[in-house]
Every structure is written in C-alpha cells, then in structure tokens.
Amino acid sequence: MSIKLSKDWRLTVSETYGIRFQHTRLSFRDSGVTVFHRLSKGLDLFCSYSHSISLSKSKKAKHYHTVSGGISRSLKTDLLRVDYRVKTEYHFRSQDKFRIRILPQFRLRTRQKFAGFTPFASLRLYYYLGGEAIKQYNHAGVIMQEVAPYGFHRARLSIGSTYKVSSRLFLKLQLTSQKEFNTIFAYKHRINVLNPETGKVERPFNNYKIFGLGITYIIKPNNKFSHKKSSFDPDQVW
Numbered sequence: 001m002s003i004k005l006s007k008d009w010r011l012t013v014s015e016t017y018g019i020r021f022q023h024t025r026l027s028f029r030d031s032g033v034t035v036f037h038r039l040s041k042g043l044d045l046f047c048s049y050s051h052s053i054s055l056s057k058s059k060k061a062k063h064y065h066t067v068s069g070g071i072s073r074s075l076k077t078d079l080l081r082v083d084y085r086v087k088t089e090y091h092f093r094s095q096d097k098f099r100i101r102i103l104p105q106f107r108l109r110t111r112q113k114f115a116g117f118t119p120f121a122s123l124r125l126y127y128y129l130g131g132e133a134i135k136q137y138n139h140a141g142v143i144m145q146e147v148a149p150y151g152f153h154r155a156r157l158s159i160g161s162t163y164k165v166s167s168r169l170f171l172k173l174q175l176t177s178q179k180e181f182n183t184i185f186a187y188k189h190r191i192n193v194l195n196p197e198t199g200k201v202e203r204p205f206n207n208y209k210i211f212g213l214g215i216t217y218i219i220k221p222n223n224k225f226s227h228k229k230s231s232f233d234p235d236q237v238w
Contacts, residue, residue, distance in 0.1 A: 003219040008038040018210075029053045042074040065092045070103075076111065083107040097149055097191055097203055099130025109162075117161045126154035128191075134202055136188050141196035144188055149203070151186025155179050160212070172214035180205040 002012045012034045018027040032050035039045060047069040054062045070087035085105040091098070107122035131148045138144050160174030182190045191203040 001217050001219055010036040010038075012036070023057075025057075026055055028055065042076075044072045046070060046072065063093075066090065067092075079111060081109045081111055083109070095131055097131045097153065098126075098128035099148075101129070102127040113164070117163050119161045120159070122156075122158045124156040124158075125152055126156075127151065128153045134191070134193060135195065136190060136193060137196060147189060149186070149189045149191050151189055152183055153180055153186075153191055154206075155181070168218040168220070170216040172212070172216070174210075174212040174214065176210040176212065178210070179207050 001014075002010060004010050014030075014032045014034070016028075016030040016032075018029070019025070020027045030050055030052045032048055034046055034048035036044050036046045048067070050066045050068075052064040052066065054064065056062075066089055068087055068089040070085060072083065072085040074084075075082045083106070085103075085107075087103040087105065089101045089103070091100070103124055103126055105122065105124045107120060109118055109120040127150075129148075129150050133146050133148050135146045136144045156176055156178045158174055158176040160172060163171045163173075165171060180191065182192060192205045193202045194200075195202055
C-alpha cells in the first residue's frame, strides 16, 4: 500500500510471502515499511525497515530485522523509463554469507502500455560484507586465511509486467532468476569453497527461480496533495 504524505514525502507498506513449490509450504514472510523523500524530479532518497521470518522444513522460525537506505534516479526517453538505485542493507542478525549488503540496481520499463500492461526488466547485483568467517584454501589445499566473505556474489535478473486495474489498484507478474558466484576480485573471500579435509562445499551457491504476483493499492487521504496529479510508481518498492 502507498500513501502520499505531502508534496515530497511518500510512505509505502509491503507484505511478502514466499512459498516453495517443492513439498509445497510457506518458506518466508517479510513485512516492510519504506519512506521516500523527493529531492528533485526523478531523484529520491529512501529508508526502510523490514522484519522477516524464515521457516525451515521443521517449521522452526528464524526472525530477522533489517534497516536499509539509499538513493534512486529515474530518467525518461520517448520509449523507455530507466531507473537506477543504490541500496545499502544492514542485517541485525548476521547471515552466513553477509552482515551488510550493497545493491546496485537497474531497471527498464516501456512508457507505452500494451492492452493495459507495462513490461519491465531489472537487474540487481549484491555486494556482500561481513557474515560468518570461512576458511579459504589455495590450489594445494592449504588454508590461506579464515575470513568473512565480501565482494559481488549474487545477481538477480527479473522480467515481468505491471497491469493497471484502476487508478488505485495495480497488479504485477514477475519471473526472477537468482545466481550466486565468485569473482577474481574477491578470490580470497569466496563462498562455495571446497573443504579438502572433508570433501564438502562450504556456503554452496544458492541458485533458484522465483515466480511472483504482486498487488499494490494506493490510499488517497482527503488532503490537498491527494487531489494533485501524481507520478506514482506502482513498483516503487523493488
């Protein structure tokens, strides 16, 4: 849900549920609130808080709290809208692979609707900082160091479309592919490390695909800002 608080301030509230197709069950739940402040046309600052619950096969719940912030920029051409965003997340509960993540994000959307649909494509990169220390081995199987991984280790490519049901209600369909990797720039801070002592892989790559369905509803309070023409972005939280 999104509500315009004033000329330059907007509040959004989001609720996300994840379901695994294999052995169908609820995988996670994420509740978030984000505040946007417009610096100028097409340029926004934002900060957010989220509470996530992750459920294992045994249905044991783990709770995670995250704060984040960043800046976004939108540009328009005759055919496309181009969005850039840099977001930094701090996780109060350290993950295996990170404590802090920096997310440069890029998105393209058509400005022309096709039977009410607005197609888009987006790419997110994930830079890991912190996390649990992991042993790093050289080619001879000798431990070089034991450190927390850092560097670019994840990418998400998404394609989909937003559909405008009414002036207040929007639907979104999305398909996302996630890939994790190591780079030569963080050779001594890898994940997916083969432990020659046990023959097991430590912090294996977490690759999967996600099918998403989203619903956004705009709340228009009875104030002077709600009656003005708005350039509301139904995908403002992305």
